[in-house]
Amino acid sequence: MEGPFRSVEDVFRDYRSRRTGIVKALTTDVRDFYRQCDPEKENLCLYGFPNESWEVNLPSEEVPPEFPEPVLGINFSRDGMLEEDWIKLVAVHSDSWLMAVAFYFGIRSGFDKNDRRRLFNMINNLPSVYEVIVGKKEPQEVSSVTSNSKSKRESTAKASRAPTRVDRDDEDGEGEEEEEDDDEDEDEDDDEDEHKDALCGACGMNNTSDQFWICCDVCERWFHGKCVRITPAKAQHIKQYKCPSCSNKKSRVQ
Numbered sequence: 001m002e003g004p005f006r007s008v009e010d011v012f013r014d015y016r017s018r019r020t021g022i023v024k025a026l027t028t029d030v031r032d033f034y035r036q037c038d039p040e041k042e043n044l045c046l047y048g049f050p051n052e053s054w055e056v057n058l059p060s061e062e063v064p065p066e067f068p069e070p071v072l073g074i075n076f077s078r079d080g081m082l083e084e085d086w087i088k089l090v091a092v093h094s095d096s097w098l099m100a101v102a103f104y105f106g107i108r109s110g111f112d113k114n115d116r117r118r119l120f121n122m123i124n125n126l127p128s129v130y131e132v133i134v135g136k137k138e139p140q141e142v143s144s145v146t147s148n149s150k151s152k153r154e155s156t157a158k159a160s161r162a163p164t165r166v167d168r169d170d171e172d173g174e175g176e177e178e179e180e181d182d183d184e185d186e187d188e189d190d191d192e193d194e195h196k197d198a199l200c201g202a203c204g205m206n207n208t209s210d211q212f213w214i215c216c217d218v219c220e221r222w223f224h225g226k227c228v229r230i231t232p233a234k235a236q237h238i239k240q241y242k243c244p245s246c247s248n249k250k251s252r253v254q
Contacts, residue, residue, distance in 0.1 A: 005109045012122045015102040018048035020203050022094045023132055025054040026087055027202045028227060028244050034083065037075035045070040046094060068100040091130040099123070132204050133245075135219045201243060202227035216243035 005011045025033040025046060036056040037044055047055045047070060059069050071093035078086055106119055199206055200213075201221030212225035212232050217240045225231060228243060235241070 005105055008106075008111065008115050008118045008122070011102055011105045011109065011111075011119055014050050014105065015098055015123055016126065016205075017050045017052045018101065019098055019126070019129060020052040020205070021048035021054040022046060022091075022098070022129055023202060023204055024052070025056075026091055026094075026129065026133055028229075029054070030087065030244065034078070037078050039075050039079050041075055043072045044075040045072060046074060046090060048094070048098065068097060068104050070094065070097040088130065088133055091128075091133045095128045095130055098129070127199060127204055129204075132201060135201070135221055200224045200227055201245075214241055216241055216246055218242050218246040 005014065025048075033046070033054070033056065043059060044056050045059050047057060049055065056075075059065070059072055060067070074090050074093070077089065081089070102119060102123060103116065106116055111119065199222070201216070201219075201223050203224065205224075212230075212235075213222050214225055214228065214230050214235055215222050221243060223230075223243060225235070230238075230241070
């Protein structure tokens with residue numbers, strides 16, 4: 001079993017990695033996760049691991065278990081609820097489990113009141129699994145980024161093309177062209193500054209600004225290209241991008 005840890009940062013890294021694994025199960029890997037939660041099987045739990053992977057498995061045979069366990073029997077309610085509501089329910093219980101694991105390690109590591117407060121604040125700065133699933137944007141600055149998703153992709157596409165040339169004899173036209181180019185450059189700079197606050201809808205992380213991002217045209221959440229398996233080359237041929245979650249919603253309606 002992992003732990004005890006030496007610092008608050010160690011526990012937070014463990015929390016963040018387990019959270020990333022669970023978010024993957026409920027977003028990019030949701031079809032596989034749904035399939036594994038067969039109601040015909042025994043009590044099943046969703047586990048997140050420090051290597052950012054996830055697993056559906058039976059609970060520990062220890063009574064009581066030494067390590068905090070996720071909620072039991074998530075598979076039993078799978079066919080008795082709408083899939084979207086069931087995923088949200090699993091997300092809520094997963095958030096509770098992640099907090100329990102983090103503070104379990106904190107207590108085992110001898111954290112005092114100040115350490116526990118620091119740990120909570122670090123965790124609270126990330127959106128919960130539930131918030132990622134339902135598409136809520138936290139921190140607040142993210143909303144200003146996603147509301148301009150289409151214009152960002154349009155400005156990026158414009159930047160990859162040569163600006164339109166006009167007759168140099170037309171001084172007024174030339175002035176307009178230069179002004180338009182300046183506006184595009186300013187828009188790109190603004191987008192880059194705003195993008196620093198965006199959180200990936202799949203992994204919930206920001207990481208570095210030099211990574212490729214893509215925004216869903218339906219829910220307007222941002223995603224790392226690598227998290228949803230979209231490359232810049234692929235993105236050039238996508239007229240309207242739908243994230244895995246929105247694509248699954250459409251297939252259920254049909």
